Amino acid sequence: xxxxxxxxxxxxxxxxxxxxxxxxxxxxxxxxxxxxxxxxxxxxxxxxxxxxxxxxxxxxxxxxxxxxxxxxxxxxxxxxxxxxxxxxxxxxxxxxxxxxxxxxxxxxxxxxxxxxxxxxxxxxxxxxxxxxxxxxxxxxxxxxxxxxxxxxxxxxxxxxxxxxxxxxxxxxxxxxxxxxxxxxxxxxxxxxxxxxxxxxxxxxxxxxxxxxxxxxxxxxxxxxxxxxxxxxxxxxxxxxxxxxxxxxxxx
Amino acid sequence: xxxxxxxxxxxxxxxxxxxxxxxxxxxxxxxxxxxxxxxxxxxxxxxxxxxxxxxxxxxxxxxxxxxxxxxxxxxxxxxxxxxxxxxxxxxxxxxxxxxxxxxxxxxxxxxxxxxxxxxxxxxxxxxxxxxxxxxxxxxxxxxxxxxxxxxxxxxxxxxxxxxxxxxxxxxxxxxxxxxxxxxxxxxxxxxxxxxxxxxxxxxxxxxxxxxxxxxxxxx
Numbered sequence: 001x002x003x004x005x006x007x008x009x010x011x012x013x014x015x016x017x018x019x020x021x022x023x024x025x026x027x028x029x030x031x032x033x034x035x036x037x038x039x040x041x042x043x044x045x046x047x048x049x050x051x052x053x054x055x056x057x058x059x060x061x062x063x064x065x066x067x068x069x070x071x072x073x074x075x076x077x078x079x080x081x082x083x084x085x086x087x088x089x090x091x092x093x094x095x096x097x098x099x100x101x102x103x104x105x106x107x108x109x110x111x112x113x114x115x116x117x118x119x120x121x122x123x124x125x126x127x128x129x130x131x132x133x134x135x136x137x138x139x140x141x142x143x144x145x146x147x148x149x150x151x152x153x154x155x156x157x158x159x160x161x162x163x164x165x166x167x168x169x170x171x172x173x174x175x176x177x178x179x180x181x182x183x184x185x186x187x188x189x190x191x192x193x194x195x196x197x198x199x200x201x202x203x204x205x206x207x208x209x210x211x212x213x214x215x216x217x218x219x220x221x222x223x224x225x226x227x228x229x230x231x232x233x234x235x236x237x238x239x240x241x242x243x244x245x246x247x248x249x250x251x
Numbered sequence: 252x253x254x255x256x257x258x259x260x261x262x263x264x265x266x267x268x269x270x271x272x273x274x275x276x277x278x279x280x281x282x283x284x285x286x287x288x289x290x291x292x293x294x295x296x297x298x299x300x301x302x303x304x305x306x307x308x309x310x311x312x313x314x315x316x317x318x319x320x321x322x323x324x325x326x327x328x329x330x331x332x333x334x335x336x337x338x339x340x341x342x343x344x345x346x347x348x349x350x351x352x353x354x355x356x357x358x359x360x361x362x363x364x365x366x367x368x369x370x371x372x373x374x375x376x377x378x379x380x381x382x383x384x385x386x387x388x389x390x391x392x393x394x395x396x397x398x399x400x401x402x403x404x405x406x407x408x409x410x411x412x413x414x415x416x417x418x419x420x421x422x423x424x425x426x427x428x429x430x431x432x433x434x435x436x437x438x439x440x441x442x443x444x445x446x447x448x449x450x451x452x453x454x455x456x457x458x459x460x461x462x463x464x465x466x467x468x469x470x
Binding site for chain 2: 085145165168172
């Protein structure tokens with residue numbers, strides 16, 4: 001990273017600049033998200049079903065992007081946690097706090113769609129398989145982090161301590177990724193991101209990729225919106241405190 | 252450091268029976284299980300190692316908040332933070348003392364509970380050995396949670412929720428090593444060695460992150 005880009009990145013530490021940038025970016029990002037998801041949904045409903053799985057294969061177009069996003073969201077949170085602990089970047093605090101509920105939502109979508117698919121295909125809603133269990137633990141960690149942020153009063157202290165927790169919990173992400181290779185699992189191994197190219201038919205690959213990009217854009221849009229809301233919420237809290245102090249002085 | 256070790260050990264043994272509460276809780280949890288699943292001795296001997304391990308895990312979590320909370324309350328924690336010794340080392344020694352006061356009694360009590368569970372002698376020995384090797388890992392991982400709890404005004408339960416997922420690998424390999432000792436085809440050594448590796452790994456990582464959390468939670 002050269003000096004100018006570093007300077008630009010630290011410019012964003014000024015919340016007002018970030019808010020200006022966010023209000024310019026958000027409409028565009030929302031439009032792109034809506035378009036991508038609309039095209040992705042259209043494609044997922046118009047392509048042929050799999051000859052073995054029938055129509056249940058369409059669950060994959062929601063399940064797989066949601067699962068990817070659940071892991072990416074934690075990675076974003078871990079990067080922000082490093083930003084909090086190393087550079088004390090004020091936006092990093094806001095970033096990992098805002099990302100936790102989004103990650104929990106995507107993980108929940110992945111778990112629910114997975115079990116809806118599992119019932120007709122595997123014959124059961126849930127198995128204690130390595131991949132499913134580790135994703136469930138990811139969900140619990142998201143909920144724990146949300147509860148932790150709610151329990152603390154001082155936001156900057158909460159951010160620093162939860163950053164430590166996020167970094168410790170990051171050990172789960174490689175476990176989720178490689179669980180299908182390390183253990184004999186019922187869950188199928190990776191078929192899209194592989195060294196020797198995707199092992200999935202292009203007919204299924206295209207809707208999946210478009211849905212994945214749509215979900216990623218959805219995540220970034222919601223993330224920036226949530227960060228904006230968090231900054232505004234902190235400003236309102238600060239102003240309320242100020243107003244209370246003024247009222248106290250007048251009385 | 253040695254002085255700190257004995258100070259912590261004495262405090263936890265003498266002050267209000269804090270160390271023995273963990274063992275009592277452990278025994279109570281294990282004693283409740285037969286009421287839940289019924290007094291079928293065959294079933295109990297089959298699930299015994301897992302029950303003893305889960306009981307030890309819960310008992311270890313129960314005592315965790317005592318690791319830094321008392322120091323926080325009487326202000327000794329600020330002195331520890333200001334000391335010239337590396338904080339990681341201090342945390343490590345405190346973990347060792349905490350394990351000696353609360354973890355070791357669990358290991359010693361486990362054969363008795365193994366008898367209650369109608370486990371064979373080999374299984375009892377295996378559970379005791381795996382607990383001896385694995386329970387320090389629980390303390391080291393839990394130290395992170397205990398350090399985080401210092402920042403919270405009311406956090407005991409929340410910390411258990413945050414720490415429990417991280418302790419799952421210890422439970423998995425501890426229980427699988429205990430079962431491998433009893434059931435023939437599965438080898439005992441690989442899960443046992445992985446359990447040792449987890450303990451050594453967490454003895455480095457745990458104090459480091461606990462120290463980081465302690466530094467960041469002080470105002």
